[in-house]
Amino acid sequence: MATVPPASQPETASPPLQEKEIHNVDRPPRHTSNAYSPYSVFTLNEKRFMVFILTIASLFSPISSTIYYPALGSLASELHVSNSLINLTVTSFMIFQGLAPAFTGAFSDAEGRRPAYLICFVVYIVANIGLALQSNYAALLILRCVQSSGSSGTIALGNAVVADIVTASERGTWMGWALCGGVLGPAIGPVIGGLLSQYLGWRFIFWFLAIFSGVYLIPIILFFPESCRAVVDNGAQRPPKWNSCLLDPRIKKRVALDNRVIGPPIPPHPLRFPNPIKTLAILFEKEAGLILVSSGLLFAGFYGLWAGLPSQLEENYGFNPTQIGLGFLASGIGGLVSALTTGKLIDYNFRRHAHKLGLEPLHARRLRSLSTFPIEAARIEVALPFLFLGAASMLAFGWVMHFKVHISGVLVLLFFVGFSTTAAFTTMATLMVDLFPEKPATATAANNLTRCWLGAGATAIAVPMIEAVGMGWTLTFVAGLWLLLVPPLLAVIRWGPGMRRKKEEKLARNRGREEAGAAEGQIGVGREKSPEK
Numbered sequence: 025m026a027t028v029p030p031a032s033q034p035e036t037a038s039p040p041l042q043e044k045e046i047h048n049v050d051r052p053p054r055h056t057s058n059a060y061s062p063y064s065v066f067t068l069n070e071k072r073f074m075v076f077i078l079t080i081a082s083l084f085s086p087i088s089s090t091i092y093y094p095a096l097g098s099l100a101s102e103l104h105v106s107n108s109l110i111n112l113t114v115t116s117f118m119i120f121q122g123l124a125p126a127f128t129g130a131f132s133d134a135e136g137r138r139p140a141y142l143i144c145f146v147v148y149i150v151a152n153i154g155l156a157l158q159s160n161y162a163a164l165l166i167l168r169c170v171q172s173s174g175s176s177g178t179i180a181l182g183n184a185v186v187a188d189i190v191t192a193s194e195r196g197t198w199m200g201w202a203l204c205g206g207v208l209g210p211a212i213g214p215v216i217g218g219l220l221s222q223y224l225g226w227r228f229i230f231w232f233l234a235i236f237s238g239v240y241l242i243p244i245i246l247f248f249p250e251s252c253r254a255v256v257d258n259g260a261q262r263p264p265k266w267n268s269c270l271l272d273p274r275i276k277k278r279v280a281l282d283n284r285v286i287g288p289p290i291p292p293h294p295l296r297f298p299n300p301i302k303t304l305a306i307l308f309e310k311e312a313g314l315i316l317v318s319s320g321l322l323f324a325g326f327y328g329l330w331a332g333l334p335s336q337l338e339e340n341y342g343f344n345p346t347q348i349g350l351g352f353l354a355s356g357i358g359g360l361v362s363a364l365t366t367g368k369l370i371d372y373n374f375r376r377h378a379h380k381l382g383l384e385p386l387h388a389r390r391l392r393s394l395s396t397f398p399i400e401a402a403r404i405e406v407a408l409p410f411l412f413l414g415a416a417s418m419l420a421f422g423w424v425m426h427f428k429v430h431i432s433g434v435l436v437l438l439f440f441v442g443f444s445t446t447a448a449f450t451t452m453a454t455l456m457v458d459l460f461p462e463k464p465a466t467a468t469a470a471n472n473l474t475r476c477w478l479g480a481g482a483t484a485i486a487v488p489m490i491e492a493v494g495m496g497w498t499l500t501f502v503a504g505l506w507l508l509l510v511p512p513l514l515a516v517i518r519w520g521p522g523m524r525r526k527k528e529e530k531l532a533r534n535r536g537r538e539e540a541g542a543a544e545g546q547i548g549v550g551r552e553k554s555p556e557k
Contacts, residue, residue, distance in 0.1 A: 061287060062285055065285050066189050070249070070275075075185070075186065077243060077244060081182060082204075084209070085176045087213040088175050090211075090213030092213075094214055094217045095221040098226045103159075115483065116172075117168050119169075119477065124177060125177045125179070125472045127177075128180060128181065128465070129463075130302050132465045137251055138263070142244070145241045147174030149237050150174075151174055152234035156228075179206050183199065183457055184457075185202070186202050187457045187461060188253055188464070193374050195371070207359035208356050211357070222346070246269060249272060257290060258287065260287065262275060306460070307474065314516050315452055315456060316471055318452065318512055322445060324478035333348075336425055340425060340428045355442030356442060358439035358446070362410075362447040370403065370406050370454055374399075377398055378397075395524075395528060398517075403458065405517075410445075411444070411448045411509060415503040418441055421437040424437055
């Protein structure tokens with residue numbers, strides 16, 4: 025059993041270091057805490073609690089997608105529609121699963137994680153109640169889209185909270201834990217859905233989700249503290265009373281004992297409507313675009329396998345719905361093991377590159393700005409071996425299914441497909457957060473959008489392709505496609521730092537022009553207000 029991820033306690037303010045020692049170390053973004061305050065004032069136990077909350081929260085979107093699968097036949101029969109129309113509700117769920125976080129992520133990066141979580145869960149609970157009560161296809165289709173919109177933001181929010189409270193040197197381990205819910209959810213969903221549908225009826229699937237999420241919302245309201253750095257900086261500046269939780273007085277009391285951890289006040293700003301264009305803009309940045317397309321195609325192949333798996337298990341091995349649901353557990357367990365172990369490899373490779381740059385372990389842990397750090401190499405070097413393992417496992421799985429080898433071989437290969445795919449995706453998801461530290465939820469939303477939309481396409485074409493050419497050749501195509509992702513990822517290692525440096529220089533120039541314009545405007549206002557001689 026994996027242990028809880030290690031993390032350093034919030035550092036106390038340290039004496040100034042020599043400039044040579046602190047080059048690129050512990051330098052916060054503009055308008056944040058002073059140069060020697062801790063990255064986060066949250067204690068280790070508070071971080072563990074927050075990550076536990078967001079890990080379970082991230083279950084709801086993937087579990088809502090797959091818990092529904094065993095009931096598709098019952099729904100088609102009761103609502104008097106075809107299987108293709110019922111399958112359309114699966115595709116629409118995935119489309120909104122990719123689209124909705126573009127709004128949620130932008131909103132949370134500006135206004136905070138807590139209000140975004142509360143909005144997501146309220147929408148989700150209402151949608152589930154509606155789904156449990158509805159009795160016609162149009163309502164089912166619309167409410168599934170609403171359900172997806174409410175639940176899908178939780179993964180982006182989870183990754184954003186990790187970026188808020190943990191530096192890049194430890195981010196891999198904590199991101200692994202945060203992604204556990206998203207990895208395990210698709211695997212346990214069919215099992216739960218099959219049992220509920222078989223013994224209590226399909227409506228109780230949605231009652232279960234409504235009750236589960238309603239109960240889970242209580243600890244978020246009461247105990248989950250705001251962490252968004254645009255709202256509370258490193259946590260030392262607590263949010264308005266309406267956005268507070270029961271832990272805030274404790275945090276305020278601790279911060280008051282050492283005012284060196286407090287940065288300059290964050291100026292108030294009017295409520296801003298989320299702009300999804302910011303999420304879409306990330307797709308068109310050269311470096312981010314290559315990473316997003318690579319991770320999206322990686323998961324698209326995985327979704328394609330899952331789409332064809334139920335019919336193949338039924339046809340080749342005579343599995344019933346409950347057995348099919350249990351078959352999904354093999355890849356889910358592989359993904360869970362991967363999420364709990366890959367993070368340590370990611371952090372180890374970060375420390376290895378820091379050592380090559382001459383950074384001491386303490387300075388590596390405090391590294392905030394990645395301007396001169398080869399973060400692309402540190403992350404992608406971990407992803408590539410898992411990408412090769414995933415392609416080999418996918419290829420072998422396709423032909424094992426084709427030749428109807430004993431089910432034990434099928435389950436072992438499913439484990440390795442889940443393990444390797446999750447490891448590669450976790451690494452690239454961590455890199456996306458590293459590249460956009462000031463808007464991690466927006467970056468994760470872009471990742472989610474490409475993953476879900478490409479996954480929706482793969483789900484739509486997987487079964488027809490398997491019927492046309494067989495499972496062996498279909499997954500051979502997927503394995504080949506995954507190998508074609510290697511050159512773009514190597515290109516990111518080679519040219520990514522230069523792309524990132526040019527982007528940062530452009531942002532710095534724009535920021536300088538904005539500040540110069542603001543200063544000139546203040547001088548002009550001062551002249552207007554000065555009395556005439």
